[in-house]
Amino acid sequence: MAVEQTTSQQTTSQSTSSQHSTSNAGLAIGAGSRRTRVLVRIALLLGALVSLFPFYWLVVMASVTTQDILAYPPKLVPGSQLLHNMGEVIDRIDFFTSLFNTVVVATVGTLLVLFFDSLAAFAFAKYEFPGKKILFGVLMATYMIPSQLALVPQFVTMAEFGWAGSLKALIIPGAANAFGIFWMRQYAQNSLPDELLDAGRIDGAGFFRLYAQVALPLFRPALAFLGIFTFISLWNDYIWPLVVMVNPDKVTLQVALANLNIAYNTDYAVVMAGALMSVIPLIVVFLIGARHFLRDLAAGATKM
Numbered sequence: 508m509a510v511e512q513t514t515s516q517q518t519t520s521q522s523t524s525s526q527h528s529t530s531n532a533g534l535a536i537g538a539g540s541r542r543t544r545v546l547v548r549i550a551l552l553l554g555a556l557v558s559l560f561p562f563y564w565l566v567v568m569a570s571v572t573t574q575d576i577l578a579y580p581p582k583l584v585p586g587s588q589l590l591h592n593m594g595e596v597i598d599r600i601d602f603f604t605s606l607f608n609t610v611v612v613a614t615v616g617t618l619l620v621l622f623f624d625s626l627a628a629f630a631f632a633k634y635e636f637p638g639k640k641i642l643f644g645v646l647m648a649t650y651m652i653p654s655q656l657a658l659v660p661q662f663v664t665m666a667e668f669g670w671a672g673s674l675k676a677l678i679i680p681g682a683a684n685a686f687g688i689f690w691m692r693q694y695a696q697n698s699l700p701d702e703l704l705d706a707g708r709i710d711g712a713g714f715f716r717l718y719a720q721v722a723l724p725l726f727r728p729a730l731a732f733l734g735i736f737t738f739i740s741l742w743n744d745y746i747w748p749l750v751v752m753v754n755p756d757k758v759t760l761q762v763a764l765a766n767l768n769i770a771y772n773t774d775y776a777v778v779m780a781g782a783l784m785s786v787i788p789l790i791v792v793f794l795i796g797a798r799h800f801l802r803d804l805a806a807g808a809t810k811m
Contacts, residue, residue, distance in 0.1 A: 567583065568776060569592055569593075570592070572588055596784060600767065601763065602763065612741055616737065617741065623682055629691075629699075631692045665751055671753055677741075677759070690733060699722055744761065761785070767781055
């Protein structure tokens with residue numbers, strides 16, 4: 508009996524000590540995880556501040572005079588010249604016409620890229636046809652070629668078509684691109700189950716019906732990212748519009764803003780005001796597209 512009591516007392520003491528050690532370990536892990544979360548949030552906050560500072564500095568330079576920009580030490584708070592500088596931008600260039608041209612090019616070009624790239628990616632990802640791997644390899648090889656090498660032959664082609672100086676020269680050549688097809692293909696391979704396509708084929712759906720009713724709803728997060736990326740690229744494009752837009756009435760916003768840089772007498776405050784006016788629509792598009800992108804990703808994660 509004494510032996511049994513001693514054994515039970517030892518077992519009780521061991522279980523009690525193990526519980527204490529487990530609770531202490533849990534407290535230590537909890538404290539460590541809290542510290543980790545705090546450090547992560549601090550790092551994210553610092554990263555956000557560093558990322559937002561160039562935009563804040565753009566606002567500061569657009570709201571002061573050129574003398575204030577060149578002064579030392581520089582001013583770090585916005586001034587009172589923002590509306591005046593914006594008015595100077597509108598007076599010196601045909602701002603609203605070039606803005607309209609840019610909106611048309613960026614919007615139509617983005618819609619065409621989303622359609623053709625997703626359609627081609629759907630075929631590459633879920634269908635087998637002769638020469639598929641060779642064709643995709645050639646497509647990826649074109650992505651490796653610098654775009655500057657294509658300026659002259661592309662301009663000659665646009666001139667032969669009679670499109671030089673028109674908005675078609677900015678929209679049609681970029682209606683599809685290798686990056687978008689590659690991105691959408693990778694997404695389709697991972698997010699579009701073959702069982703859904705097989706079920707659609709049993710119901711009698713053809714290629715375009717499967718694309719429209721089965722693939723596109725699942726492609727929405729990838730399309731949101733590709734749309735944001737394409738719209739910003741087309742909006743900020745400068746070299747190709749400068750080369751092909753021989754008609755001064757059809758220039759895009761970036762080319763028009765470049766006319767603010769007058770040799771020997773550049774008003775940097777007005778230039779910064781023009782840059783600010785050109786970047787505000789991009790921020791709006793990014794916020795709208797990013798919201799849909801994150802919402803669709805969250806919905807997909809919840810379904811999984």
